[in-house]
Amino acid sequence: MTAIRRELSVTLLLTAMHLERFIQVLISGDVFSLIAILTIKRARYLQNSFGTICIFQMVCDIAKLTLSTLFGLIPEEYAPPISSKHAILFAIHRFVFVVFPRAKDAWERTTPYAIAVCTIISIGKAGLPMYLDSNLYVWFDRERMMWFFTDSPETMRYITLHQIAFSFTEVSLVIVMDFISFTKLLCMRCKVSSNVWGAQSDLEVKLVFQEMIKSPCTPIPIPEGTVIDRILRTLKEQSISNPDKAAIALSFAGFLSSRGFKAGDRVTLALPNSIEWPVLHLGTWALGGSVVGSSTACKIYDTVYQLQDSSSSVVVTTEQMLETMIEAAKECPSVHTIVYLRSSENRLPDGVIDYKDTITYDPIEKITQVTMDTVCLIIYSSGTTGQPKGVIHTHRTLHCGVEQFRSHWLHEIYPVLGGREEEWFTDHQIVTTSCQHGYGFTLLNVFLVTASPVVIMRAFDGDVYLKVVEKYKPRMLFVTPPIFAFLAKDPKGIAASLASVQMIFCVAAPLGQELSDAFMAHHPNVKYIVQGFGMTEIFASHLPLLLEEGANASGGVPGAYFEQKIIDPGTLIPCKQGHRGEVLVRGAPQTIGYLNKPEAGKSLFDDEGWVHTGDIGYINERGFLYIVDRMKELIKVNYMKQIVSVFPAEIEGAILGSSRIRDVAIVGIPGIDGGELIRAYVVKSDNTLTEKDVEATVADKLAEFKWITGGVIFLDAIPRNAAGKILRRELRDNTN
Incomplete structure (x- = not known):
């Protein structure tokens, strides 16, 4: 009986000893982890090296604990004073704060209870040996941080077995915690699923590695089919509400087929937003053709260039552009068909076909099958050579852009806004951005894919827009800074019209924080004002996360298909978190290059496929991108309540x-309503030249949104650097 009581006492003492040590480690881990996490949050340099420190410490943990376990088999007098206490402390710290950062508060709340338990165990441990066996003495060697029992060799062997067992347990515990922590760190660098890790609330942890940041959004696969297959399937499923949309598009395809249109041919759409856009671009895709977007503001100079560069065979336009297109077609042998959307009963010019006649043809029975790498869209964007560049998108890049947007709203936006899931895509949506723009075209196709009710505004009219919002009651608005500036001018007067709106999503140019905050003060129903970032070459690379209510001035986080990094423009070395540099992105929706300009494509992509956006930005401690400047001298012009990009070199070439x-x-x-004005600095060669002469030179050649609106200033010389490049910043800084 005495032997049993003795073995029981040893077992209880050992258990109490290890339990006490474990709880002490928890308390110490709480304090040290809290200090560490506060330090990491406040010191950006430490944050960048935190991942390296963790990985190194994990290797040390396993090595120390393995040695500690092996030394349990060595006679006591030869065993070095190794303890696994610190290994467990570090492991617990990483496990909690890397894998479960939201458990920090709960851990802090349990600390008083852990102290109380430690006290009870200490009291029990002091009195238990005397009660069970007065001949058993326990002493503590502070130098080696170990408990020793003096009784018999059998007891010491028993204790040794306990130590080995506990050591193996500690090794297993730390290895498991380290493995999970290490896996999480790899996920931060490689791929993170918000379904698995709860990415939205743990974004700050993902900044362990700054060289390259993957998207924290829900991962989605690359679509296998084309956008047109998906849209036509959706339209057929929605046959009650859309009885003839697909049939009309296929009828237009039948018309194109009768004109000899075949796979690979191109249709230029030079028309404003209208309900005909889906019919026209779906009909073109049905025959394997590609759509070329052209601004209705283009004049003969722009139009001839784009038609020749794109080799378009068919042009669809409106009364506004008809004469320009007829004249341009005379210089473009490839153009053999001009379709006109009539807005009056005026007689059609010879050779021009009424759009209404094109949709009376028999629908094609089977759409042309194309690969995902077939070109489907060309959008002209300004370039460094002074001429617009045709940005090429394939069915793969476009479908990825559309799917990324749809998936982001499905997984990251609608769940936060709430409501019944089956009603998420039944809200009315309003398209104000031109469908010739990459953003507007993406939105249109997203709404076609999701069968969302959509109102397409021909052009922005403030009064009409407010009436549309009030009538259809959308929960979110997709706007540009000029439209938001209009809404913010009289927040009290339009409050009733915007009563249904919960979120405003703005793109094209950064939105001022002060203006956003002032707007929200008068619209308590608007919970979120968020922004995105993108360009014609990549559609939208960054999208918002609704982490907290209010106005967010950031450009969001990388979308599901994208990864990003910030580099020093001079050294090309990745920047640390919080440091400014050029924004680089890489993802499935990015363009495959520029039409007929392979050299321009080489300057856009680097050898690893990264797109150099030309924008200067930084990543904050939560992983959000902030755009602060532009490397490229792109001018953002407010034209008809839309932000249009204008490159100075094109205007300079014309002048x-x-x-x-x-x-x-x-x-x-700086201009008004969120846009910029175009100013010309000119050196005369003819002293009789006037400001109006310069303005007329541009107005005669270029589209209206490229005209000189900020005045003309005459100089003796244009400031340039040693390489002959214009010092635009010097001119801009001296602006009066």
Whole structure:
């Protein structure tokens, strides 16, 4: 009986000893982990090296605990004073704060209870040996941090077995915690699923590695089919509400087929937003063709260039552009068909076909099968050579852009806004951005894929827009800064019209924080004002997360298909978190290049496929992108309540065509309603040249949104650097 009581006492003492040590480690881990996490949050340099420290410490943990376990088999006098206490402390710290950062508060709340348990165990441990066996003495060696029992060799062997067992347990515990922590760290660098890790609330942890940041959004596979297959399938499923949309599109395809249109041919759509857009672009895709977007503001100079560059065979336009297209077609042998959307009963010019006649043809029975790498869209964007560049998108890149947007709203936006899941895509949506723009075209196809009720506004009219919002009661608005500026001008007067709106999503240019905050003060129903980031070449690379209510001035986080990094433009070395540099992105929706301009494509992509956006930005401690400047001198012009990009080199090229002008520099200066004004700095070669002459030179050649609106200033010389590049910042800084 005495032997049993003795073995029982040893077992209880050992258990109490290890339990006490474990709880002490928890308490210590609480304190040290809290200090560490506060330090990491406040010191950006430490944050960048935190992942390396964790990985190194994990290796040390396993090595120390393995040695500690092996030394349990060595006679006591030869065993070095190794303890696994610190290994467990570090492991617990990483496990909790890397894998379960939200458990920090709960851990802090349990600390008083852990102290109380430790106290009870200490009291019990002091009195238990005397009660069970007065001949059993226990002493503590502070130098080696170990308990010793003096009784018999059998007891010491028993204790040794206990130590070995506990050591193996500690090794297993730490290895498991380290493995999970290490896996999480790899996920931060490689791929993170918000379904698995709860990405939205744990974004700050994902900044362990700054060289490259993957999207924290829900991962989605690359679509296998084309957008048109998906849209036509959706339209057929929605046959009650859309009885003839698919049939009309296939009828237009029948018309194109009768004109000899075949796979690989191109249709230029030079028309404003209208309900005909889906019919026209779906009909073109049905025959394997591609759509070329052209601004209705283009004049003969722009139009001839784009038609020749794209080799378009069919043009669809409106009364506004008809004469320009007829004249341009004379210089473009590839154009053999002009379709006209009539807005009056005026007689059609010879050779021009009424759109209404094109949709009376028999629908094609089977759409042309194409690969995902077939070109389906060309959008012209300004370029460094002074000429617009045709940005090429395939069915793969476009479908990925559409699917990323749809999936993001499904997984990251609608669940936060709430409501019944089956009603998420039944809200009315309003498209105000031109469908010739990558963003507007993406939105249109997202709403076609999801069968969302959509209102397409021909052009922005403030009064009409408010009436549409009030009538259809959308929960979210997709706007540009000029439209938001209009809404913010009279927040009290339009409060009733925006009563249904919960979120405003703004793109094209950064939105001022002060203006956003002032707007929200008068619209308590608007819970979120968020922004995105993108360009024609990549559609939208960054999308918002609704982590907290209010106005967010950031450009969001990388979408599901994208990864990003910030580099120093001079050294090309990745920047640390919080440091400014050029924004680089890489993802499935990005363009395959520029039409007929392979050299321009080489300057867009690096050898690893990263797209150099030309924008300067930084990543904050939560993983959000902030755009602060532009490397490229793109001017953001407010044209008809939409932000249009204008490159100075194109205007400079048009102006320098005049023999009366020796040199010129174009810069953007701050304007009103969220846009910039275009200012020309000119060096005369003819002293009789006037400001109006310069403005007329541009107005005669270029689209209206490229005209000089910020005045003309005459100089003796344009400031340039040693390489001959214009010092635009110097001109802009001296703007009065």
